[in-house]
Amino acid sequence: MPTDQEGIEDKHLFFGYMGMRDKIFSLGKGWNVWLPSRNDLDIYDQYDAEYIVAQNMMGEVVGGARFIRTDRGGANPAAGQYTYMIRDAQRGLLNGLPDDLCENPPCSSRVWELTRFVTNGQGYARDVLMESCLKFLKDRRAKSFIFLGPQGFKVMARRFGYQLNPLGPLSRNKDGQFQVFLCNI
Numbered sequence: 001m002p003t004d005q006e007g008i009e010d011k012h013l014f015f016g017y018m019g020m021r022d023k024i025f026s027l028g029k030g031w032n033v034w035l036p037s038r039n040d041l042d043i044y045d046q047y048d049a050e051y052i053v054a055q056n057m058m059g060e061v062v063g064g065a066r067f068i069r070t071d072r073g074g075a076n077p078a079a080g081q082y083t084y085m086i087r088d089a090q091r092g093l094l095n096g097l098p099d100d101l102c103e104n105p106p107c108s109s110r111v112w113e114l115t116r117f118v119t120n121g122q123g124y125a126r127d128v129l130m131e132s133c134l135k136f137l138k139d140r141r142a143k144s145f146i147f148l149g150p151q152g153f154k155v156m157a158r159r160f161g162y163q164l165n166p167l168g169p170l171s172r173n174k175d176g177q178f179q180v181f182l183c184n185i
Helices: 004-028 085-090 123-139 153-159
Strands: 050-055 061-069 111-119 144-149 164-166 171-173 176-184
Touching: 004 050, 004 061, 004 111, 050 123, 061 123, 085 111, 085 144, 111 123, 123 153, 153 164, 153 176
Parallel strands: 111 144
Antiparallel strands: 050 061, 061 111, 144 176, 164 176, 171 176
């Protein structure tokens, strides 16, 4: 059980991360979110979502990411039940994302979805955050993770010694081009 000081630190990190998400996704891209408040909470920020938040030596949040296991909702989720973003797009539940992003989205406790990866734009923040994300997944015995991203993510993955495997076609919407990738750990 965390002490009061740890709880305060956790809140600082979480709300710092949510502020970055809000600036980039809600305000910057105009994405609709779940709660109409001054953050970027969406339907996937539920009790089982896990967060990695990076801070600099001064305690400022410099980046973060959200992880959700792909077995959320089970093999046959109820109609209208949200599971994870890529799977729900394929199920036709998300306006703005094509339903052909990924033909067979995984459903496994060993495969996680990475979403809402944000940094302050500094290269060191991206690198530290990516290293922390990979450690998080290894600690949970994940075998791979999936994410939706631009083609440029292939370059970042190679820097860390990973190869990205496309799981669907190159897609496009008002925010640009993107593709679903799987990365083995």
